[in-house]
Amino acid sequence: MFTLALLVASIVVVVSPLPSASVYKLKERIPNPRDWVQLHRAPVDYILPLRIALPQIKFGELERHLYEVSNPGHQRYGAHLSKEEVERLIAPHPESLAVINKWLTSHGLDEKDLQRSPAQDWVTIHVPIGLAEEMLDTKFHTWKHVVHGDVVVGTTSYSLPEDVHAHVELVQPTTYFARPRALRTTLRFTEDTASAAVNKDTSAGRITIPGSEVSVDASCNTTITVACLKELYNAVGFGASSHNGNILGITGYLEQFANFEDLQLFYADQVPAAVNTSFTVSLINGGGNNQSSTEAGAEADLDVQFGLGLTFPTPGIFWSTGGRPPFTPDAITTGDTNEPYLDWLSFVLRQDNVPQTISTSYADDEQTVPESYARRVCAEFAQLGARGSTLLFGSGDGGVGDGNPDPATQNCFANDGTNRTRFIPLFPASCPFITSVGGTVNIPEVAVSFSGGGFSNYFQRPSYQEVAISEYLDSLPDGTYEGLFNRSGRGIPDVAAQADRFRIFLSGRPVSIGGTSAATPTFAGIISLLNSARLSKGLPSLGFINPLLYSDHANTTFNDITVGNNPGCGTKGFNATAGWDPVTGFGTPNFGKLLRIVAP
Known part of the structure; x- marks a missing residue:
């Protein structure tokens, strides 16, 4: 996205259409997230860890392998793939790498600023929100959860240059407003506070499970x-x-x-x-x-x-x-994201x-x-x-x-x-x-x-x-x-x-x-x-x-x-x-x- 000064300069000097790289196309838009309230613009100097996913062009082949080695009726059952074999199947097309590299370079980022996954299907950059807004033609705001009070940085839409669009599957954190939580319904403190062993009521006998050879202690x-x-x-x-x-x-x-x-x-x-x-x-x-x-x-x-x-x-x-x-908002450090699965998977x-x-x-x-x-x-x-x-x-x-x-x-x-x-x-x-x-x-x-x-x-x-x-x-x-x-x-x-x-x-x-x-x-x-x-x-x-x-x-x-x-x-x-x-x-x-x- 052009800054105001560049936009004015281009209007004065350039009479031909804007170069294709400056034409942005919507990549993702979501409705306003339920239970989140938009507060104010995020500080432009706050550092955001952006993950850019490149298309895994052979994922269909990986999926075929997955089902073959997982099917007990298939001759390849149990023949799991190696790390290197998987990475070859998820590697992006060389053209995608070239386009993404050119795009990042145009925004002043070079190889030392990039973190790549082993298969190069993910690129992570740590950039100020101001630069992220320019790259994604969007505005980041702080949002607060009305029930739990969490405050995150996000946007409800972002775009990419037309020549980049097909070479990026997604960019996050942008539209991610989920709140992963532990799956726990009950927590009840028992009366005994010592570490005494469980007392089994042997007089209660055992419970036989119908239709099986299994029996279980009644205390269970x-x-x-x-x-x-x-x-x-x-x-x-x-x-x-x-x-x-x-x-x-x-x-x-x-x-x-x-x-x-x-x-x-x-x-x-x-x-x-x-x-x-x-x-x-x-x-x-x-x-x-x-x-x-x-x-x-x-x-x-x-x-x-x-x-x-x-x-x-x-x-x-x-x-x-x-x-x-x-x-x-007052910490100009790497942003704290709410995407645990990607961190763990990476x-x-x-x-x-x-x-x-x-x-x-x-x-x-x-x-x-x-x-x-x-x-x-x-x-x-x-x-x-x-x-x-x-x-x-x-x-x-x-x-x-x-x-x-x-x-x-x-x-x-x-x-x-x-x-x-x-x-x-x-x-x-x-x-x-x-x-x-x-x-x-x-x-x-x-x-x-x-x-x-x-x-x-x-x-x-x-x-x-x-x-x-x-x-x-x-x-x-x-x-x-x-x-x-x-x-x-x-x-x-x-x-x-x-x-x-x-x-x-x-x-x-x-x-x-x-x-x-x-x-x-x-x-x-x-x-x-x-x-x-x-x-x-x-x-x-x-x-x-x-x-x-x-x-x-x-x-x-x-x-x-x-x-x-x-x-x-x-x-x-x-x-x-x-x-x-x-x-x-x-x-x-x-x-x-x-x-x-x-x-x-």
Whole structure:
């Protein structure tokens, strides 16, 4: 964009049309974001970290590889791609690189000012907002969230020069106003404050699960422990390896710190053999590792304690990723963004080796995430799947609503300016290249009422879901929730696990906690145990598991949940039913049956 002085000079001196590079074309526009109020122009000298995504011209080929190596019926099953092979498939066209380089140079930026991803499909620059406004023909403002008070820098539209337009997929942070949050519905402090072991009421006996060889201690109906989950999901007696290369990865965002001392209390309480063992912490984008007991994060403690408790002695890594509001207008430093997934992905995809199983319990309403951003981040997840990692995300804690566990305050309106009532799926749970985990409760299991579920408005139904979802939709009475959900969208969730009454230790005290944030590390733990079995037999990791889950010989290895529903948006939500449903997916895992399939 020309400054006023240049514009005046061009009017006086130049009589021919402006050069094509100065003709801007709209790249993205969003409605004013719901619950955000525009305050004032952002300071022009505030430094903004702009990420520029170049088109991945061979992504379709990467997707083909992903499905072939993830399909148990394909001859290439398990032949995961290397880091270098993936990077060759996502590399931009040389012409795109040349055009982007020329554009950046025209604004005074040279190679030393650029940070490139290994495949060169991302370019990051740190520029003053004044220069960003010139490059994107836009105006940045500060915006404040009316409920939570977060203040961020953003814009509702931006443009690019016509000759650059086709060579850029997106630029962020620009139109990103989402507020990623931990998926947690309940946090209840128990009466006992000591680290005494769980008291089991042996007089209550055991509960036999109908239709299976499984029985569970009756105390598990009030308190979920590692022992409960191993009994319920038929994993008792399996010994994971500590030296076959298997690793469990757990993501942490929003200043959620996993506390070492809390883990030791948890181990003493539930996994005595693991006492004095720990996990690795990796800091990303200014992430912290504050070990003060007052800074322990309930979400981080839950994920680490149950994820590692289930998989002991499998090594674990906890990624602490920084980046969140608030904006500080008087600090002329790199802007603090609210895009944790890109920060984490940028780091992890650079690593030569990544964990075989990765658990994430954070999400946001899909509609608050710009669609271009959601699609590109989803494509980045596909890279990890192609390299042999299983990615698991919680499906949400608001039923069919907006992730808010309190139905009375749910916001179920489309964010497109129409104010239509709509069910609100969550992202990244809606990405077709990850595995989404819903929730159950009680023994025998029923769907927990807050289990997030529904259908994506961004992503079409993937081929692996076609049969299962078509059968479910055909079973619905005509007109069910007409107009409230996208019948052709990717279905959520894929599977489920227990999601309430989990006993963890937080700041030195035992507490009871729940949410699909509990279900996700639980299911991740089961997958990690399966990976351990495979690696010990010389087999590759499972990688992207959805084609396996939806195959005829695998979906029968789940405990089908047929009772319960997930209310929200003033409705009863969807019902759990035989087969796949948008409350619990195919149900909860039977490790023993899965083991016979994936590691015979």
